[in-house]
Amino acid sequence: MTINSVLVANRGEIARRVFHSCRERGISTVAVYSTPDAGAPFVLDADTAVHLPGTAASETYLRGDLVIAAALKAGADAIHPGYGFLSENAGFARAVQAAGLTWIGPPPEAIDFMGSKIESKLLVAVGGVPVLTELDPASVTEEQLPVLIKASAGGGGRGMRIVRALADLPAELEAARTEAASAFGDGTVFCEPYLETGHHVEVQVMADTHGTVWAVGERECSIQRRHQKVVEEAPSPLVERTLGMREKLFEAAVAAAKAVNYVGAGTVEFLADETGRFYFLEMNTRLQVEHPVTECTTGLDLVALQLEVAAGGKLPQVQPAAPTFLAGGSSIEVRLYAEDPASGWAPQTGTVQRFQVDGLAESFALPVRERGLRLDSSVEAGSSVSIHYDPMLAKLIAWAPTRTEAARILAKALATARIHGVRTNRDLLVNILRHPAFQAGDTDTAFLGTHGLETLAAPVAGPEEEKLAALAAALAGAALRRDQARNHGVLGGMPSGWRNLPSVRHTTTLSGPAGEHPIRYALGRRGLEAEGFGGTGVVHLSADRVSLDVDGLVRTWQVAHYATNPGNVLEVDTSAGSVSFTEVERFPDPSLAVAEGSLTAPMPGAVVSVHVQAGDAVTAGQALLVLEAMKMLHTIGAPADGTVVELPVAVGQNVDVGMVLAVVNAAESAAE
Template identity: 55%
Template structure:
């Protein structure tokens, strides 16, 4: 029996495994980098060991340090979570060789499925349909997909639509795969434009239903659900049987997932890969089938260690529907650009039928070293429609301040008519849905030509904060004047608010201020009262109300000349490392030409020329660490 378990991972998945361990009476050990020292999972563990540094290669990918941490804390088992070392057969062997219980499949199974190229060969032999691209593709074979052989999560993956782009996309995919997984091997397969991503959960060779994970951005999953909507009974049965054959072909043990690309038009499906670990989206399966997959993993590991055969309970028929969304610190309106910084507020309502698997809390800092996922929010309800409505409501009421997130996009997806009709595919977000998801509710369309109540609430809350901060003349009304010549004006980058103050309170065109404090303002419009919560941190003013969240930025009264930058300056969109400088000073560029490539949060991001012109400055070199907002280069020219 496992007595003390070390989780060789971080944040949300570590907390998730610890939760099951507590219910089973198993002690827990966390490992953490310097950047993660203050995250909740570290406090939740019974013991914690520091892995000096921040870069994954120096911390979570160091098998020797992880095993040493287990030895020093007296752990007798290691759970790998997902990502990092979770599908590393050498790590599994090292754990077993150290006399520890490995919570995962046999290393031979990991080897067999670890290379997507080898996995396809095994699946073909097992009679599972696979996608194949010719050795010498032509224009007729387009589009193509370049994929990393080791790893997943969209890293090292590129869609190719012209043959001339293929060599460059392969090179970039190899670099990204090498950085993320330590293996730059890639391969090419046909790209199915509007396919669905459907996967089957297995424990050993037993099937625990399927999930649909089609809604993706940058080939990374965003929304997952179980059961998969719209499958006919014959297709569902065939998928389950194919997954069982896949698991049987590698004598699989423990929890794993067999992923397929499903073409709804033809009802055909093709093997994509097998993940020899727990999946991020496993909660939806747990909720609809009434199982604890981590507990089953631990039971399988204990059975294997003792030489016994695990008694695997069969999955119950699915009850209800579960939908999970991945809440990311990223800006969908800026190409899903990852965000870093402090979450000044992170409060998601825990209601009946809602589950939150979070890696962060209010006050946590999101670093640039790891994936930008903050939490998984899951809703379980009797029907798919009810689950989507419940989940959208909880997300819209959540207080998430300090960083731009994809929360608004997730709510839009869950309320989208096509999504609710089950019309999903891997191209679902290629349309205008993502483009319409701006950073906050304060888009130009909402602000134009009207007084925004959220902005009014922010202005009044700021006035109240000023009033309460007074040390003299506290009895004088806010903004009181003997002779009123003009209204007060509160300026935000997004909008300005005009208001007046006096003995009778605040006066604002279009609404009445019923009650006000520095943190809460109630407004009345056309006889309807609405209350807004306001939080001020530095220049940022966050307003939460019935219609969601609005983030406003106060305009400073005076601007330091040192804070201004030259026209044409290309600024670092986030902290990161310069991995390539594509141009030289004096070089002419066209609009969209790559100037530099940054690496942050396990992804590469191209900084492009905004318009045609000449590069007059390059301020960084390859390998340089840059801060968000730092001037990387300057391009002078006429904006197109």
């Protein structure tokens, strides 16, 4: 069988990743895209693209009939599902095959078996693989708490809830079912015992139609937030230090794959304790988000192997050894999300004004030397991040001869990257990579809780660095205004800083993560005179670069300016971290003010439920309504005890950032 043209039934970075391997092998590529994705990088990367009219995944990427019709229209002879959406939908796999197309994935029967986390545990348990006991949600007892609710049909943290009190179980079950149905089209959920600490270890498998199954390598993905992986690495630190664990893991993973006659790339996931005992969690019948760390430690192109196996190719009986320059090395991947840690991790939307990572060796490709950086990104400068899909922007991957070096390379690249336009979890990732516990390999599932999510998410540029960055931003802003004035012929012949009389100090107030920074300075014949910045002199000053001598040390900041309303944004980047500032308006528009007690939308989204009415008395933290954005549910709670006096939204309504959702008069105010 020959594959000449592949349609990728997905979007974003995974579509671009599959296109990369196809191009290298002379295979034509086809993209499908929704209306919001028109013009996205993955669409432009494809040889041919087919529009699926609509915005929501349910009317575009989850419409298997439309995807197959697009493949036939574009002349594709195979479909690669990527991950998420229809990738683990056995009905879609069967429909692809029934249409005469090659399905680049496992047999539909294997997807059926492993697609249900409930049934798959029963299946592998028969083969002797240890499993956690499944609990019926209707009969969970106090003694069995805490429990973890999980979606039977999906992953990625959707539909997952930890329940520690029996009274919370019904509401959490309903929320989990709603989220699972929205993300996967199947609201089936189940419960299992929740282990407060453990290690999430998974084994990459690759199998052909001739009976050969490889255990390609293991990964550790223990550091997670809201059950979504944040940092992944190969090999696993736990497995590396536990004698005999790798062999047992590989044996269990191969047994699980053979139990369902598996074909193609798949991942068998386990939960392990510190002693090396492990329990089967699930098998993902697709390529994983974190597959690059396996590629960067084995030298194997997993997508290329998927293509070869789907075409009927035969794997060697023995897996090829990694290239010499990768042998014994380590690879770490981080997921860069568009989310704002300072606003409750609300997903971010908008335009990515700049996306630049220095020192990249590869994009989507295999390593060609012993250390380097790889970027698998869904966005470029100018890309739009919409409300409709997952907020992951990119994966940045480092590899090196040692784990310590890989972490250092990755942290440095993240800290110095120029990412403008949307807030991200970049500081969290850098702080994790530089944390002593991470560097020691102590990375269990409680990592963020143990070391404090708020502490780990603190800006890499601390308060003093932010203060200096604010000064640099203020000086660059003045330089920009000077350049604009000269371009318009205003004082065009006068030297910079010229005054015919002594002038008062300039004052600019910038708002950053640490609060407001009033910058007062004068720049004239005597150099820079800035309040609170003694011993600081100007070495270079332009609108986009400022170099200052700070107590004998020359520091440089790159500054970018973006016109917004209200308040211009200045993005300041330096080797010590990046800071985003907003100019504080001296005379704010009173029409933009909102009433006291107003709860505004932290993100664009759709109202999926409203739990109160105007006039209701509420208590602090009580759920008022729920928004759906980027395939996740976000509860808006009352800020204090009081009374709901306004509720201007309804179920099904779309809201923008800053829109008033409700107004709550605090109890004290109501009494007055």
